[in-house]
Amino acid sequence: xxxxxxxxxxxxxxxxxxxxxxxxxxxxxxxxxxxxxxxxxxxxxxxxxxxxxxxxxxxxxxxxxxxxxxxxxxxxxxxxxxxxxxxxxxxxxxxxxxxxxxxxxxxxxxxxxxxxxxxxxxxxxxxxxxxxxxxxxxxxxxxxxxxxxxxxxxxxxxxxxxxxxxxxxxxxxxxxxxxxxxxxxxxxxxxxxxxxxxxxxxxxxxxxxxxxxxxxxxxxxxxxxxxxxxxxxxxxxxxxxxxxxxxxxxxxxxxxxxxxxxxxxxxxxxxxxxxxxxxxxxxx
Amino acid sequence: xxxxxxxxxxxxxxxxxxxxxxxxxxxxxxxxxxxxxxxxxxxxxxxxxxxxxxxxxxxxxxxxxxxxxxxxxxxxxxxxxxxxxxxxxxxxxxxxxxxxxxxxxxxxxxxxxxxxxxxxxxxxxxxxxxxxxxxxxxxxxxxxxxxxxxxxxxxxxxxxxxxxxxxxxxxxxxxxxxxxxxxxxxxxxxxxxxxxxxxxxxxxxxxxxxxxxxxxxxxxxxxxxxxxxxxxxxxxxxxxxxxx
Numbered sequence: 001x002x003x004x005x006x007x008x009x010x011x012x013x014x015x016x017x018x019x020x021x022x023x024x025x026x027x028x029x030x031x032x033x034x035x036x037x038x039x040x041x042x043x044x045x046x047x048x049x050x051x052x053x054x055x056x057x058x059x060x061x062x063x064x065x066x067x068x069x070x071x072x073x074x075x076x077x078x079x080x081x082x083x084x085x086x087x088x089x090x091x092x093x094x095x096x097x098x099x100x101x102x103x104x105x106x107x108x109x110x111x112x113x114x115x116x117x118x119x120x121x122x123x124x125x126x127x128x129x130x131x132x133x134x135x136x137x138x139x140x141x142x143x144x145x146x147x148x149x150x151x152x153x154x155x156x157x158x159x160x161x162x163x164x165x166x167x168x169x170x171x172x173x174x175x176x177x178x179x180x181x182x183x184x185x186x187x188x189x190x191x192x193x194x195x196x197x198x199x200x201x202x203x204x205x206x207x208x209x210x211x212x213x214x215x216x217x218x219x220x221x222x223x224x225x226x227x228x229x230x231x232x233x234x235x236x237x238x239x240x241x242x243x244x245x246x247x248x249x250x251x252x253x254x255x256x257x258x259x260x261x262x263x264x265x266x267x268x269x270x271x272x273x274x275x276x277x278x279x280x281x282x283x284x
Numbered sequence: 285x286x287x288x289x290x291x292x293x294x295x296x297x298x299x300x301x302x303x304x305x306x307x308x309x310x311x312x313x314x315x316x317x318x319x320x321x322x323x324x325x326x327x328x329x330x331x332x333x334x335x336x337x338x339x340x341x342x343x344x345x346x347x348x349x350x351x352x353x354x355x356x357x358x359x360x361x362x363x364x365x366x367x368x369x370x371x372x373x374x375x376x377x378x379x380x381x382x383x384x385x386x387x388x389x390x391x392x393x394x395x396x397x398x399x400x401x402x403x404x405x406x407x408x409x410x411x412x413x414x415x416x417x418x419x420x421x422x423x424x425x426x427x428x429x430x431x432x433x434x435x436x437x438x439x440x441x442x443x444x445x446x447x448x449x450x451x452x453x454x455x456x457x458x459x460x461x462x463x464x465x466x467x468x469x470x471x472x473x474x475x476x477x478x479x480x481x482x483x484x485x486x487x488x489x490x491x492x493x494x495x496x497x498x499x500x501x502x503x504x505x506x507x508x509x510x511x512x513x514x515x516x517x518x519x520x521x522x523x524x525x526x527x528x
Binding site (some may be wrong): 059060063066143146147148150151152153154156157158162224 | 362378384
């Protein structure tokens with residue numbers, strides 16, 4: 001509020017910067033503040049993650065196990081079901097597109113390659129965002145409004161260490177692991193589509209999957225999954241920790257977390273793909 | 285022990301103005317005022333949870349600029365003060381015992397077995413008996429307050445800050461909490477700064493009462509001195525006894 005009015009007064013007095021209004025300035029400041037805040041959470045949580053690796057028998061490690069169960073194992077059925085459906089959809093779409101060329105059976109090639117490099121990590125990240133980003137932000141926001149975050153700070157403790165680092169550690173293990181599983185389930189879905197519905201031979205399908213896949217494809221997918229884990233953990237935690245103390249703020253923080261995590265994941269994926277396209281030697 | 289000097293804050297939109305406050309070791313100071321008068325905000329400023337426009341806070345010899353304090357500097361100072369927030373603010377995802385152990389373990393004051401023993405002892409001192417794995421939400425409100433008191437005392441701080449410690453408790457539980465608190469203070473000799481809107485506290489063993497209204501300390505003194513005050517807010521607050 002004060003920032004808007006101050007900025008407005010400044011522009012009126014100096015008469016400079018005619019194209020940037022006070023409202024624009026406020027928006028720029030908010031976006032800048034959001035990046036600074038995310039940066040702080042990122043630095044803090046990475047520092048505490050490193051500490052956690054060095055001190056595995058600490059108070060925080062119990063939290064990591066709990067979060068792993070909630071964020072990782074809890075998402076297993078969802079990821080399995082959705083991945084099989086993605087495999088089926090991919091098979092039908094590819095077979096339909098390849099049909100005019102009489103190459104429906106080649107759909108397995110694309111399924112194997114595309115699922116490990118692209119669809120697997122993105123589908124898992126989007127499912128985890130949908131299922132857990134709002135939960136992470138909502139939980140941290142509720143802890144903030146209940147005074148738990150302040151209680152930690154008042155004890156001379158860093159809330160990022162106790163509340164964010166365990167969640168980030170769990171996501172860094174869970175999302176890559178779920179991605180590898182999703183790759184398998186997408187392939188399974190593709191196999192069901194190819195053999196049961198399109199009537200192709202299982203051996204042909206498996207041979208094509210085997211020939212299309214390289215370890216580098218799986219490594220690329222896992223690398224993306226690690227990047228997505230960081231984005232989801234940091235963005236959701238930051239939204240949760242910076243909640244205002246008013247009615248409706250927790251719900252808004254949870255919604256913002258989902259939106260920004262989705263955008264973040266898609267932006268990061270686009271960036272990685274663009275880098276691999278324009279600088280091919282960086283691609284595996 | 286605690287000296288607050290010329291505190292105005294929070295930065296940007298002050299709610300508190302020109303606050304000066306002192307609490308000596310073993311002394312009890314009550315900050316009393318209506319709801320929304322700025323009591324909780326004042327406590328947050330004292331432990332550096334909010335950035336002020338100006339002012340300094342000295343806790344047990346360590347001083348910080350309330351307008352420009354660094355989190356690392358504050359973390360060290362916060363180990364010298366126990367804080368109990370309104371509504372307990374216990375960490376709900378860890379057990380009652382783990383809540384009390386946490387400051388001991390994390391500040392390296394005890395190993396895990398010793399911390400557990402100290403935590404159990406503290407819980408007994410505040411009058412709570414719990415199983416090791418009992419979670420905070422399984423306790424009634426009065427017991428939660430007592431656990432929060434035990435956690436605030438875990439590092440044996442020379443100064444204790446309590447924000448509305450008995451709000452929402454029935455009269456019996458509130459008086460029992462007060463008795464426990466003052467007994468511990470007599471035994472350990474910590475300075476006590478109590479923020480409350482409950483007039484009952486003004487009739488307790490407070491050495492000094494500061495009346496906060498609209499973000500300013502409008503009157504200060506002993507209960508007897510304040511009972512003779514002409515200040516309307518003081519009159520309204522202290523002559524309410526028996527009607528609340």
